[in-house]
C-alpha cells in the first residue's frame with residue numbers, strides 16, 4: 001500500500017465513519033467523490049485498502065464490486081477479532097507513553113485507569129514482559145554515539161591507491 005498516510009475527512013461523517021459531503025442536493029460519500037474526481041469514473045463500490053472509512057487518500061482507494069466489498073469486510077472482521085485478545089488493546093504509541101510515564105514515576109494504578117487496561121498489563125510493560133517488540137523512539141534524533149564524526153568526512157575521494165612514485 002502507498003506509504004503515504006490516510007487523509008481523514010475532517011468534516012461530517014456518517015455513522016459508519018465515512019466522510020460525507022453535500023453536493024448537488026445529496027449527501028455523498030467523500031471517498032467516492034474523491035475516487036471519481038481522480039479516476040474520472042465511479043465503480044459500484046469504492047474500497048479502502050487501508051480499512052479506514054474516513055480516509056480520502058486516492059492512493060488508498062480501490063474500485064471494485066459489491067462482492068469485493070463483502071470480502072473486504074470479512075477480512076477486516078477477522079483482523080478485528082485478532083486484536084481483541086487482551087494486550088492488543090494498546091497501540092504502540094500508548095506503550096511508549098506508558099513507559100515514559102513509568103519512568104516519570106506515574107503510579108501504575110493511574111496509568112491502568114488512564115489507558116483502560118488492567119494494572120498487570122502496565123506492570124508487564126514496565127518489566128518488559130509485554131510489548132517487547134515496541135522500541136522506544138529516541139526523544140531527540142541524534143547521531144549514534146560518536147560514530148557520526150567519522151562518517152562522510154575523511155578522504156574526499158582522493159585516489160591515493162596507485163602510488164605513482166618516481
Ligand SMILES: [Zn+2]
Nearest residue numbers: 006050055060
Ligand atoms: Zn487511508
